[in-house]
Amino acid sequence: MDVEWNDSQPIYRQLRDRVVAMILEGVLNDGDPLPSVRNVAADYRINPLTVLKGYQELVNEQLVEKRRGLGMFVLTDARSTLLRAERERFLSEQWPLIHANIRRLGLSLPELLAAGEG
Numbered sequence: 001m002d003v004e005w006n007d008s009q010p011i012y013r014q015l016r017d018r019v020v021a022m023i024l025e026g027v028l029n030d031g032d033p034l035p036s037v038r039n040v041a042a043d044y045r046i047n048p049l050t051v052l053k054g055y056q057e058l059v060n061e062q063l064v065e066k067r068r069g070l071g072m073f074v075l076t077d078a079r080s081t082l083l084r085a086e087r088e089r090f091l092s093e094q095w096p097l098i099h100a101n102i103r104r105l106g107l108s109l110p111e112l113l114a115a116g117e118g
Contacts, residue, residue: 011046015054023063023079024086030079034064034072 005011022028041048058064063078
């Protein structure tokens with residue numbers, strides 16, 4: 001995980017987002033353990049309660065589970081659940097803005113595809 005924190009959102013939320021990115025990128029797979037709360041807190045010099053709050057967000061979203069005495073583990077199908085949610089959010093929130101900008105600039109599909117290859 002990246003060590004830099006920004007001031008735009010709470011650290012627990014940034015930690016949650018980083019774990020989500022690790023799941024989406026395949027760094028963490030179904031059944032994999034998350035780094036312990038103590039290790040993350042020590043490695044990144046943040047309060048263990050902050051780490052726990054970030055991890056609890058993932059539990060609430062049913063992406064990870066707590067196993068008493070063992071830690072937190074990525075749930076089966078967490079990646080597919082995240083992909084579905086991220087795709088829906090992209091199509092409903094980001095794509096309309098991107099599409100409007102494409103139309104406003106008069107860009108064609110071949111231009112967009114060529115720019116994406118470069």
